[in-house]
Structures are given as C-alpha cells and as structure tokens.
Amino acid sequence: xxxxxxxxxxxxxxxxxxxxxxxxxxxxxxxxxxxxxxxxxxxxxxxxxxxxxxxxxxxxxxxxxxxxxxxxxxxxxxxxxxxxxxxxxxxxxxxxxxxxxxxxxxxxxxxxxxxxxxxxxxxxxxxxxxxxxxxxxxxxxxxxxxxxxxxxxxxxxxxxxxxxxxxxxxxxxxxxxxxxxxxxxxxxxxxxxxxxxxxxxxxxxxxxxxxxxxxxxxxxxxxxxxxxxxxxxxxxxxxxxxxxxxxxxxxxxxxxxxxxxxxxxxxxxxxxxxxxxxxxxxxxxxxxxxxxxxxxxxxxxxxxxxxxxxxxxxxxxxxxxxxxxxxxxxxxxxxxxxxxxxxxxx
Amino acid sequence: xxxxxxxxxxxxxxxxxxxxxxxxxxxxxxxxxxxxxxxxxxxxxxxxxxxxxxxxxxxxxxxxxxxxxxxxxxxxxxxxxxxxxxxxxxxxxxxxxxxxxxxxxxxxxxxxxxxxxxxxxxxxxxxxxxxxxxxxxxxxxxxxxxxxxxxxxxxxxxxxxxxxxxxxxxxxxxxxxxxxxxxxxxxxxxxxxxxxxxxxxxxxxxxxxxxxxxxxxxxxxxxxxxxxxxxxxxxxxxxxxxxxxxxxxxxxxxxxxxxxxxxxxxxxxxxxxxxxxxxxxxxxxxxxxx
Numbered sequence: 308x309x310x311x312x313x314x315x316x317x318x319x320x321x322x323x324x325x326x327x328x329x330x331x332x333x334x335x336x337x338x339x340x341x342x343x344x345x346x347x348x349x350x351x352x353x354x355x356x357x358x359x360x361x362x363x364x365x366x367x368x369x370x371x372x373x374x375x376x377x378x379x380x381x382x383x384x385x386x387x388x389x390x391x392x393x394x395x396x397x398x399x400x401x402x403x404x405x406x407x408x409x410x411x412x413x414x415x416x417x418x419x420x421x422x423x424x425x426x427x428x429x430x431x432x433x434x435x436x437x438x439x440x441x442x443x444x445x446x447x448x449x450x451x452x453x454x455x456x457x458x459x460x461x462x463x464x465x466x467x468x469x470x471x472x473x474x475x476x477x478x479x480x481x482x483x484x485x486x487x488x489x490x491x492x493x494x495x496x497x498x499x500x501x502x503x504x505x506x507x508x509x510x511x512x513x514x515x516x517x518x519x520x521x522x523x524x525x526x527x528x529x530x531x532x533x534x535x536x537x538x539x540x541x542x543x544x545x546x547x548x549x550x551x552x553x554x555x556x557x558x559x560x561x562x563x564x565x566x567x568x569x570x571x572x573x574x575x576x577x578x579x580x581x582x583x584x585x586x587x588x589x590x591x592x593x594x595x596x597x598x599x600x601x602x603x604x605x606x607x608x609x610x611x612x613x614x615x616x617x618x619x620x621x622x623x624x625x626x627x628x629x630x631x632x633x634x635x636x637x638x639x640x641x642x643x644x645x646x647x648x649x650x651x652x653x
Numbered sequence: 654x655x656x657x658x659x660x661x662x663x664x665x666x667x668x669x670x671x672x673x674x675x676x677x678x679x680x681x682x683x684x685x686x687x688x689x690x691x692x693x694x695x696x697x698x699x700x701x702x703x704x705x706x707x708x709x710x711x712x713x714x715x716x717x718x719x720x721x722x723x724x725x726x727x728x729x730x731x732x733x734x735x736x737x738x739x740x741x742x743x744x745x746x747x748x749x750x751x752x753x754x755x756x757x758x759x760x761x762x763x764x765x766x767x768x769x770x771x772x773x774x775x776x777x778x779x780x781x782x783x784x785x786x787x788x789x790x791x792x793x794x795x796x797x798x799x800x801x802x803x804x805x806x807x808x809x810x811x812x813x814x815x816x817x818x819x820x821x822x823x824x825x826x827x828x829x830x831x832x833x834x835x836x837x838x839x840x841x842x843x844x845x846x847x848x849x850x851x852x853x854x855x856x857x858x859x860x861x862x863x864x865x866x867x868x869x870x871x872x873x874x875x876x877x878x879x880x881x882x883x884x885x886x887x888x889x890x891x892x893x894x895x896x897x898x899x900x901x902x903x904x905x906x907x908x909x910x911x912x913x914x915x916x917x918x919x920x921x922x923x924x925x926x927x928x929x930x931x932x933x934x935x936x937x938x939x940x941x942x943x
Contacts, residue, residue, distance in 0.1 A: 365900035517902035
C-alpha cells in the first residue's frame, strides 16, 4: 500500500509539472486589470474575432502595477492604471508612447476626457472608465436627500458614517468642504483639513475602500463616502432605499485608463485590443455590464437608458465642472501623510 | 509504608470526593476548568470557520442576515473561471513547493544534525533567515533578483520563491524530529548487511516520517496562504487564490469565496486524514504477512 501511495505521489508531481507548463505558444495578449472590470463575454468576442488568446490577471491596487512594471520582468501587454498612476508610470518611462494613427477609435471619446493633465495629448493612455467619489446615503434616514459634505462631518450622524481608507480621498472631501482645491499644497490649509478629519474620526464607524457599498446596503451605516460605480449598483439593487450624491461643494473625479507597458512583447495585439474596446457597441456592452461610465460618445446609442440617465453614473456637465482630478501635489504629500498617520493613529 | 500510610488502617475508597494524595489525578474542578478552557480555545479558532461555511449556503450576499439555504454560490463558483483558475494555481504551486522543499529541507536537516562540515554554522544561521526576515523584504528582494538576472515572472518564479522560504520550515521541523533519533538502529541495520542507501530508506526514513509529514503539511499551508511574496513575484497567469480574493475586495467579496474556502477546507481535512493513515502503519514496510 505504501508503495502504491509512493507511485501515486510521483505521478501527481509529474502531472503537476505538465499542467503548469501549458500548451504551445500562440498569439497572446496578457492583460493586467482590476477585478471585475471587463466582462468575460467581451474578452471572448475579442478572441473569436482576432484569434488572439487573452490571459487575464487581476490586482487590488495601482501600486502593484508599478511594482510589476518596475521589475522589468513582467510580461503584461495591457495595464489599467488610475489617473495619478499613469503620470507616475510615464515619469518612470514604463509606458509605450502610443501611435494615434493606429488608434482610429480614440476619436470616439468625449474631448472632455481627453488630454488631461496626468497624460497630456493622451501620449500614453486611452480612457477606460471614469467616475466620481461622493456620498452614498440611506434615503429612509435622509428623506430630503443629502446635499453637502457637511453631513459626514455632522455630530448628529455619529457612528453611522463610513469613509474611504484613502488619504487623498478623505483629505479631498475635507478640503472641498472648506471650499479649497483638493490639490492644495499650502501646509496651513492642509492642516485645517486635518483638524476637520481628526474631529470626524469619532463619528466614523469604519474606514473601508473595498466593501463600502455592501456596508451601506446592509444598513450598518447611513452615509458612505465611496466611488459612484459600486454605489450605483447597490442603489439599483435596493430600489428606492439608497441614493448617491455629488455634494454641492464638488469632489473627486477619477479616471482609469488603458496603457501599453514599454516592455510589452505583443504590441500589435495590444493596439488591436485598445481599438476593440473603443468601438461603440463593444464599449456599450462593457458599460452595461460594469455600471461605470465611459468617455465614448457613439457608445451612448447602445447603452442601457437606465444607466445613461442615472445621475450617479453619468452626472451632468455642471456636476462634473465642480469636480477635480486628484493630481500630484509634490512635497505637500509628505505633510498630508504625516497628518493622515496621526488621524489614523489617534 | 514508605510515607507512613498504612493500607490496613486506610478508609474505604469512596471515589474522587476525598482530597487526593500528592501526585494523583487533579481535582474534578481542575479537569472541568481545563476542558472548559480547551473548548473555548477551539470555539475561538473554529467559530469563524463555521460561520464561513454556513454563509456559503446563504441566499443573501452579506453575513448581516441569513436569507435562506441555497447551493447557488457553489454553482456560480463552477462558472467563475478566474477564481477556479486561481485555486488550480494555488494547488499547483503548493504541491510543487511541498515536494521540492520537503526533499531539500529533509536533506538539510540530516546534514546539519549529523555531520560537521565547513560552513555549518553559517548554513544553520542562513536557514533561519527566511523565517525571521519580513515577507515584504523577501518579496522585494526576490523580484529585484529576478529582474537583475532577467528571469521572466511566471508561475515558476512563484514556485521558486515559495521553495526558498519553505526549506527552512521543513529543516527545522525535521531537525527536531531527528534529535530524538537513536543512531544505534542505523548501525544495527548496517551490521545486518544493509548498505547506507537501503538503511536510509528502510530504517531512517520511516522513523523520521512523522516529522517530514508535519513539515510538508506546514509548508503546504504556508504556500497556499502566502500573499505578500506571491504578489511580488507572480507573473502572467500565475494569480493564486489569496491574490484573487484580495483583488475581489475592490468590487465586493461574494459568497463564492465562502464556497471555495469550504471546498478547500474539505480537501485539506481529507489530506490530513490520509496522512494520518499513512503514519499509522509502523513496521509494515516490506514486512512479512502473518
């Protein structure tokens, strides 16, 4: 019996080795993207059309992209960094300079979302999704709605507030409430925002950047600072019970873009993919599945009207005008970091 | 009569109500306290796992409320290719890591426990390093090394990294097992005509097998569980289960994760039972049937 087990073990090891080796090399595309950010059927459609096999890995933070690309030995052909990370990656020369002649569908994008400060003239990135960070709230507790950041700093809501576990987002909310820019570099102003956040800490039930929508939906908090896409999903799931608002003082607008790493070995496949996702019908399918807004104008004809008319997902121009992108604040980030550590530690 | 205790004069034994003489079994309340404490510890360890398993059958998405019994999440799990692929990757990595690090670690333990060689002290110290160094330092160091030598990141770099830190665990566990080892058994075996190799496989190995199995199980668990180092060195298609679950946190973890954890738990329990069976047959190797 022991001999049998021994033989079985040897066979298992051989089996493992063979499985891990994989099949013969074919045209491939290695994609590194956020979890649940692209529907499987769109990927299958791409493979069906072009015969390129797509390998798909996920990550949970922008910094993982930076680390993988800096190692110089990661084989990714498409990455999806957030706005500030595009600037960082560009500075480190880790991204391929895009040849716009090979991206005819780039013109489908709303000019409002092109040529942003983190990537002038879209030298390295194409827009994928964009959204805002505002407040998700319980309609039953706030029948008149929520209109201002004041609600999350209000003593009356003690223990019923959730904030994102993100330094720039929390400081952004505080700075906007104080009427300042969220890219403020003056240490005195940052200090004022820090004071506000320190006083707020007692009112906050939890700091959570992942599960905020579910926590709001479960009723553990009445006010949740969070990204619009996930909150819009739970708003839809719980008809009439929840709402999302971009406060009147304004807030963060963010964008996730698709880029090609400079070290990519499947550049043709990558360009083909970028063009593919910017096609109106394909883009609409992605938006319909993921509930985030894209910058693609012709796609609007194919997007589900309930998503298109949802102000949480597609806010009007006036609302967007009140919002700012998070940008590099240079040295001031160390000041902010010090305050953030104090706030989290108290 | 040693301590003046005369059995003729002793009262009849009526059970544990008498205060027991020194050195006898503890009071009943001591036993109750010990049992109670043990149960509390088990509850603390297993209650979260029990909740995890129960809520894998919950109709609702959150653990805030029980909405009814369903197998839906298991069905959904079967369709979740990414999650399943990550389980496959985790098992492949853990399997290969266990095999290689057990072999190397056992060899290291045997060498360190028995022979004197140049650099023994350094090797011994070096063996402890992976356990003591913070994972994030190890991870960053490995990815720097791979970058410097141009080794592309893939599932193989994950295996290499895992084997690197697992060898130490096996070596230490087997070394502990070796310390109680009676070398005269080996000498007897060689006296009887067995060569060193045969002695090793038929005398030494069976005797240190419990230690090797313990080391292997430890390494398997550590490998499946590893997040920090794996996140640094994983390449294309090498996403393991912890990496996949962490990446799902951004968009909300569904009970599919509960389902996959339950299945993994069942698999682990089965493995442990098998390994117990493997060890409960002493002296059977090549033995004569009665």
